[in-house]
Amino acid sequence: MMILNKIQEIFDGIKAEDSLKQNTKYFLQKERAKREKSLSRVYKYAAAFAVLIIIVSGAGGYSVLNKTVSYISIDINPSVELALNRFDNVVKASAYNDDGNKVLKNLDLKGKSYTEAIDDLLGSQEMALYFKENNRIDFTVVSDRQNEIIEGIQSCGGYAQHNGYCHGADGDLAAQAHKHGLSTGKYRAYMELSEYDENVTAEDCKNMTMKQIHDMIEEHSEYRGTQRAHHDYGMNRHNNGEGHHRRR
Amino acid sequence: MKSECEVNCAVDRYADTVRRICLLHLKNYSDTEDIFQSVFLKYMLYNGAFRDEEHEKAWIIRVTINACKDFLKSFYHKNVVFLEDTYDIETEAYTIESDVFNEVASLPKKYKDVIYLHYYEGYTASEISEMIGKKENTVYTLLSRARLLLKEKLGGDDFE
Numbered sequence: 001m002m003i004l005n006k007i008q009e010i011f012d013g014i015k016a017e018d019s020l021k022q023n024t025k026y027f028l029q030k031e032r033a034k035r036e037k038s039l040s041r042v043y044k045y046a047a048a049f050a051v052l053i054i055i056v057s058g059a060g061g062y063s064v065l066n067k068t069v070s071y072i073s074i075d076i077n078p079s080v081e082l083a084l085n086r087f088d089n090v091v092k093a094s095a096y097n098d099d100g101n102k103v104l105k106n107l108d109l110k111g112k113s114y115t116e117a118i119d120d121l122l123g124s125q126e127m128a129l130y131f132k133e134n135n136r137i138d139f140t141v142v143s144d145r146q147n148e149i150i151e152g153i154q155s156c157g158g159y160a161q162h163n164g165y166c167h168g169a170d171g172d173l174a175a176q177a178h179k180h181g182l183s184t185g186k187y188r189a190y191m192e193l194s195e196y197d198e199n200v201t202a203e204d205c206k207n208m209t210m211k212q213i214h215d216m217i218e219e220h221s222e223y224r225g226t227q228r229a230h231h232d233y234g235m236n237r238h239n240n241g242e243g244h245h246r247r248r
Numbered sequence: 249m250k251s252e253c254e255v256n257c258a259v260d261r262y263a264d265t266v267r268r269i270c271l272l273h274l275k276n277y278s279d280t281e282d283i284f285q286s287v288f289l290k291y292m293l294y295n296g297a298f299r300d301e302e303h304e305k306a307w308i309i310r311v312t313i314n315a316c317k318d319f320l321k322s323f324y325h326k327n328v329v330f331l332e333d334t335y336d337i338e339t340e341a342y343t344i345e346s347d348v349f350n351e352v353a354s355l356p357k358k359y360k361d362v363i364y365l366h367y368y369e370g371y372t373a374s375e376i377s378e379m380i381g382k383k384e385n386t387v388y389t390l391l392s393r394a395r396l397l398l399k400e401k402l403g404g405d406d407f408e
Contacts, residue, residue, distance in 0.1 A: 003398060004367055006348040011368045014271055016263035016284075024263070024284045028255055028292055035249065 066091050070143035071174055072114055072153065073185035074121065076130045077209035078103045081183045082117055088149070090117045096183040097206055102126055115152050122158025135211045136163040140185035142174045182206060189213040196220030255292045262308045268368070269309065272353050272360050273316035286315050309369070310379045313361055320357075351401045359394035366391055 068083040068091055079096035080103060093109040095101040103126045109117040121127060122137075131137075139159070141149045146168040153159055153166055169184050177187030180202040190205040193213055197220060205213055250258075266287055270280040290311055298304040352360055361380060365371045371379065373387040380387070 003348060003402060006346070007352065007363070007367045010346050010349045011268050011364070014264065014268045016267035020267070020281060020284060021259055021263050023281060024259055024288055025256055027285045028259075028288055029252065031289055032249070032252065032255075032292065 065089075068092065070141070070145070070149060071184060072118075072149065073138075073140040073142075073169075073174075073177075073183040073188075074118070075138045075140070075183055075185035075189070075210045076127075076135045077207070078127065078130060079183035079186050079206075080104060080121065082109065082114055084114055084143070084149075088114050088152075090114060093117070096181065096186065099130070100183075114149065115156050118153060118156045119158055122156070122162060130209075131162055134163070135209055136165060136214065138165045138167065138185045138189065138210050140167045140169050140183075140188055142169050142171055142184055186210070186213070189217075193217050193220075250292050250294070255288060258291055258304075258308070259288055262305065265305065265309060265369075266312045269312045269316060269364065272364060273313075273320065273357070279319060283312065283315050283319060287312050290315075306371075306375070306379055309365070313380065317357065347402060348398075351398055355394060355397060358390055359397065362387055362390045363394045363398070 065085055065087075067085055069086050070084040070088070072082045072084065074080045074082070076099075077097070078099035080100045081094045081096060082090050083092040083094070085091045090109045090112050093104055093107070095104050103121065103124065106126065107120060107124055109120060112120065118139075137159075139150075139153050141153070143149050150166045150168065154164075158164075159166075167185070167188060169188055173188060173191075174184040177184045180187060182190065182202055182205065186205055187202065189210060190200070190202050190213065193200050193205065193216055196217065200216075263284070266284060267280070270283050274280055274283065287308065291308065294307075298307065352363055355363065362376055365376045365379065366373070373384050373391065376382075377384040377387045382390075
């Protein structure tokens with residue numbers, strides 16, 4: 001017989017034992033169960049991890065969205081302060097006097113960009129009452145990006161239309177202002193006035209219009225016959241860009 | 249991971265093929281069991297698709313040959329002495345009473361694979377070269393040398 005035939009005959013006769021097949025199937029069944037169990041454990045951990053990530057990022061995102069990083073104090077007589085988050089959206093609008101409360105009563109500024117909020121505020125019917133008296137409007141910005149925000153305010157339609165002034169201030173001045181129950185802008189004006197008049201108090205200024213405070217500063221300034229520049233309390237002064245210069 | 253049904257079918261379909269390759273390379277039954285488990289576990293976990301049954305069979309053969317080679321090279325195999333080996337206990341279900349089989353099985357590893365693949369499974373040199381990762385010319389050379397060795401040992405019977 002040829003070798004080829006013998007090889008074929010011999011190998012044809014070799015069969016896997018049934019026990020070998022059964023043991024192999026049993027082994028594979030156990031391996032499958034083990035892997036599916038560990039896989040389901042992995043899925044369980046993955047799901048728990050995903051939930052944790054969602055909670056952490058959700059909490060983180062929420063805190064980023066609601067954390068105040070800048071303030072814009074808007075003062076005529078109504079004293080209002082807008083707290084802004086990192087994205088320059090309003091997270092809180094606070095009134096610092098009765099007139100401020102009246103103005104904010106019918107306005108929902110939360111979540112709006114500060115330029116949109118300022119336009120809404122200055123365009124509101126309640127605010128219109130205060131513009132009739134030839135009042136001035138002071139914007140005081142407390143922010144790491146002061147110049148950028150001031151430019152944004154100066155681009156608002158209401159700022160150009162009314163008698164607007166922009167100032168910068170630091171966080172310490174804002175903290176002091178809030179401690180005295182005043183908006184940052186009004187407290188800044190009070191500090192300026194107190195340079196001339198030691199008897200004036202923060203409480204006195206609370207219900208005075210910004211025009212009244214600045215008129216008094218001007219009177220004192222003229223009375224002293226001095227041309228010295230006003231102090232800026234932890235701040236920069238920014239005249240508006242529409243020819244509205246600060247009057248002394 | 250392949251379904252239980254797919255895996256069981258593959259065990260039934262290819263168990264004989266795997267058994268033949270194991271018999272050529274391994275001496276005892278427990279090693280054969282290990283190779284069976286290793287080969288079909290790989291099959292169960294294999295995520296690739298097979299073109300057809302021939303492709304699937306070639307995959308099984310390649311994996312089995314590699315598993316046998318890996319096992320024979322392993323530290324475990326080289327350093328553990330089995331009781332069966334020591335006391336010459338016959339654990340194989342098969343006692344092959346054939347000079348031809350014994351001579352094929354006693355050929356160097358590189359020859360017995362090509363002899364089995366070509367003369368039993370009917371693969372061409374080109375197909376074998378893909379399966380064992382060697383050049384086609386090398387496969388021809390291996391086949392030619394293997395034939396010569398068998399002729400010498402088995403007394404000049406012809407292959408053709």
